[in-house]
Amino acid sequence: MSQSREMLPRESLLWIFAAQFAALLPQFALLPLWIVCAWAFAVYWRLEVYRGRRDLPGRTIKLLAVALAVGGLALSYRRWFALEPMVALLAVSFTLKNLELVSRRDAFLSLLLAYFVAATLFVFEQTIPHAFYGAVCVVLITAALAAQQGSSSARPRRALGLSLRLLAQAVPLMLLLFIVMPRLGPLWAVPQNTDGASTGISDSMSPGDFAQLSKSDxxxxxxxxxxxxxxxxxxxxxxxxxxxxxxxxxxxxxxxxxxxxxxxxxxxxxxxxxxxxxxxxxxxxxxxxxxxxxxxxxxxxxxxxxxxxxxxxxxxxxxxxxxxxxxxxxxxxxxxxxxxxxxxxxxxxxxxxxxxxxxxxxxxxxxxxxxxxxxxxxxxxxxxxxxxxxxxxxxxxxxxxxxxxxxxxxxxxxxxxxxxxxxxxxxxxxxxxxxxxxxxxxxxxxxxxxxxxxxxxxxxxxxxxxxxxxxxxxxxxxxxxxxxxxxxxxxxxxxxxxxxxxxxxxxxxxxxxxxxxxxWDMINYRWYQSVVSFDSDRQRGLLQRILGEVSPLRIALFIAVPLGAALLCVLSWLWWSGCSRRLPPASRLYRKFCRRMARAGIERRPGEAPRDFARRVRAEKPHLGPMVERITAAFEKAAYCEDQEAEKQLRRLLRQWRVADGWW
Known part of the structure; x- marks a missing residue:
């Protein structure tokens, strides 16, 4: 029983596996087939554990799996210090982690690894389709992280919405850092597999070689x-x-x-x-x-x-x-x-x-x-x-x-x-x-x-x-x-x-x-010129056009001013949302109803009780009387009797009334 209480819910598992699949999908063509099959088998085994048909593997089986994975990597790659075996090692870590995916901490670790796997896509390719797919991967992985907060947060609409909002808030900072951060070379260089397929002209020529190249555009x-x-x-x-x-x-x-x-x-x-x-x-x-x-x-x-x-x-x-x-x-x-x-x-x-x-x-x-x-x-x-x-x-x-x-x-x-x-x-x-x-x-x-x-x-x-x-x-x-x-x-x-x-x-x-x-080729050319090849010389030219003179003080002001404005906006929004959230949900909904009535020409007076306000609305606008009576009754029941069904009814009435009348 104690083990079942620790188990991740089904929605969390599905989000994790979906994020892993999205991050690994572009790598499936590069990875050895046994890694792809092992990952799929590990996912299947973990789902069977959730259904109660299998047990989580013990220490002996885990050690055996690690030994087989290391042996498979050694047989699949001649060189370990290269890009392809590093990506394969991350994929193997997904596979092995799925065998002990139990707690929320395990889920966070697996999803953080997914960010790294998604990032390796840009080491192989920097084209527009790959950039778009990489952004989709980041959205899915962030949504999977949001889904780990509870059962309600695992709903697709809620998790994806939160992910999109978080990433949209990060876009201005990303653009600012892209412009001002020093364009340094890589701190380390990981070579790619030199046995990979090459394209174009070969290091030798025999009759027919160039005729074959003529078939490619x-x-x-x-x-x-x-x-x-x-x-x-x-x-x-x-x-x-x-x-x-x-x-x-x-x-x-x-x-x-x-x-x-x-x-x-x-x-x-x-x-x-x-x-x-x-x-x-x-x-x-x-x-x-x-x-x-x-x-x-x-x-x-x-x-x-x-x-x-x-x-x-x-x-x-x-x-x-x-x-x-x-x-x-x-x-x-x-x-x-x-x-x-x-x-x-x-x-x-x-x-x-x-x-x-x-x-x-x-x-x-x-x-x-x-x-x-x-x-x-x-x-x-x-x-x-x-x-x-x-x-x-x-x-x-x-x-x-x-x-x-x-x-x-x-x-x-x-x-x-x-x-x-x-x-x-x-x-x-x-x-x-x-x-x-x-x-x-x-x-x-x-x-x-x-x-x-x-x-x-x-x-x-x-x-x-x-x-x-x-x-x-x-x-x-x-x-x-x-x-x-x-x-x-x-x-x-x-x-x-x-x-x-x-x-x-x-x-x-x-x-x-x-x-x-x-x-399409022109679009790709602009993409490479503007984004991929944005080196230190191009950065210096852009900063000179924006700042006039590139100096540490001007760069600091260029960073501090937008960050300060963004921080002020965030603090203001937090203060406003905090003030509104101190009210109970039913009171917030009734306040929204009162604001709509004010825009319709009937403003609620200070200290006026909801019943008195409903009678006055019925007297001034008789055609609104029945709906206002129902809204007022639902509010009183939700606010004073703490009736959850009445609160849902109040929310539904406001939504239906907006669609039905549409005059505010």
Whole structure:
């Protein structure tokens, strides 16, 4: 019997489980299946305990459950100090706590854990839908806390109403703190699981890879310019350089990939910046890729913390891009960099590397071109002419065999950008010219309303760079020789009927839906610009616009004045509600009736008894007499006889009379 008296009521349990489910729902796709099943089983067991069909588990079973949970976490995750196992640990704590959910203290602890789980949602995603869902979770968890105060507070309307009122009162303080609190970096960094799925361009390239990316219309980059916008033929956003070829696949290789010895400068630029100003200044917002490489035009420099530069004109981030990441870039034309040093022996050897065998026809053809004219640019021009005369640009090229370059150049002659870039670089290397493949994005859709360039996954592109003595690395895009409209107008124009042909919902073919999709992207852009990327620089600019001069005294006044006004309003409301609540409920209801009668033109006199007032109302407004008599009788019975039913009747009569007459 003593245990049953300690049990939480059914309504409290249901509120707790509803709050847990709301907080865990977005994590179900990330958590191991056994945690989801264990949580559901623990909820079922606890409900069975409430029904009296099961007993609460003893100490032995609890210890066994803890041991199984720890073992499951160890088997499910290689690294413990990462974000996913930390979230899984919180979910396991929910599960284990449900096995001993008995007292109100247990309920409070479980719901406080729910706040932390709901907060982890924003570590993974900061989009508008996730922000809205996070707010819903906070409302439900706060309502579950309110429901623990008693049986009447557990009613859905009452609990949700109290939760909404409490959170609405906290919104002004939240906005004030959002504006004035110092924008500090995280006090600790919890890495995410590097085995998670990545999106976008890979660290290697083989025939067909970029054609697969052309099927996705997900945003990849959003680029806002401070000054002139480059024309379409200059919008090459480089991210990776492939220097190693094994006969089928291009990869970064040793000395290029930072994981394999590639050099990265995290401080000042490796080369002195030109005295002439940069050609372009822009801010890139990159979607999460779970990789370290960033995207920018050639010869970039970034002052953003945690962004470094490589010798081959690329930008890298110290940690993988797990969430949207914004970085500032300045880009100089390569011709302004001054004298170009010669290639080192290692660089030359790496960018002339070819497999020991394979593709004999291409090798022989390239050597023939070299023999006829050893000039680098003339060899390149002849190869591009060969592409221009015979080749077809298509998103659905035929499969290639072992000698993929020979089959592409001399048999199928149909391909996508990776076919053209890879075969071109192979041919140039076979002719003795250092060359490399560059991967990134090309083009983008200009969003005039918000003035930014939207680059999508289907804008993924591969091109080539060749080394010209005295001039350095120069970009060559073989795809432009076959399909110049791809560079000028984008993939949608170049691919025509093949573009997004396999898409289940081809939104681009429906103009209204395409416009709506663009509007939604603009809303997301504003959200990221205004909220997610509200860093210290933006905070300082906003405070300067509001205060004029940012000083400790002005910031203190900016905080103290609204807080003092809010405190005064709260104290006034508490005083007014306290004065009114000192009256019995029946007297408060009768006073409300008298105020309504006063607005109707009949004011109750000081000291006038309720019966005398009712007779006077009947005399002056006979049509109100019956209802006033009933209200007066209910009040006298509720006030003097403490009849609860009479009080409910009085409340009901006032409500019905308001609806029936409606003249006050």
């Amino acid at each position: 997900k945003p990849a980059l959003r680029i806002a310019f401070d000054g002139p916008v480059p024309p379409p033929e200059q919008r090459y956003w480089r991210g990776l350089v492939y220097s190693d070829f094994d006969g089928r696949r291009w990869s970064q290789g040793f000395g290029v990939d930072p994981r394999e010895g590639g050099r990265v400068s995290w401080g000042p630029p490796q080369q002195p910046l030109p005295a002439v100003g940069p050609r372009y200044r822009y801010r890139v917002i990159q979607e999460p890729t779970h990789n370290r490489w960033l995207f920018a035009m050639a010869r970039p420099h970034s002052d953003t913390d945690g962004v470094g530069e490589t010798p081959d004109d690329r930008l890298l981030k110290k940690a993988p891009v797990y969430n949207r990441f914004a970085y500032e870039v300045r880009t100089w034309p390569r011709e302004t960099l001054g004298a170009v040093p010669d290639l080192s022996d290692f660089e030359r050897s790496r960018n002339l590397q070819l497999p020991g065998g394979g593709n004999p026809r291409t090798r022989a053809w390239a050597q023939e071109l070299r023999a006829k004219n050893p000039d680098t640019e003339e060899i390149s021009r002849r190869i591009l002419q060969f592409y221009n005369r015979r080749f077809v640009y298509t998103l659905k090229p035929p499969a290639l065999g072992a000698d993929s370059v020979d089959e592409f150049l001399f048999e199928s002659q149909q391909g996508f950008c990776e076919h053209f870039a890879g075969s071109y670089v192979f041919a140039m290397r076979a002719a003795g010219v250092p060359a490399r493949v560059v991967a990134g994005y090309q083009g983008g859709e200009w969003v005039a309303q918000e003035e930014y360039l939207l680059v999508r996954e289907y804008d993924a592109h591969a091109w080539a760079e060749i080394w010209i003595p005295g001039r350095g690395w120069r970009r060559v895009d073989p795809t432009a020789a076959v399909s110049p409209e791809r560079i000028r107008d984008g993939l949608r124009s170049a691919a025509a009927e093949e573009f997004m042909q396999d898409s289940l919902f081809p939104l681009h073919r429906i103009s209204v839906l395409n416009r709506l999709r663009l509007q």
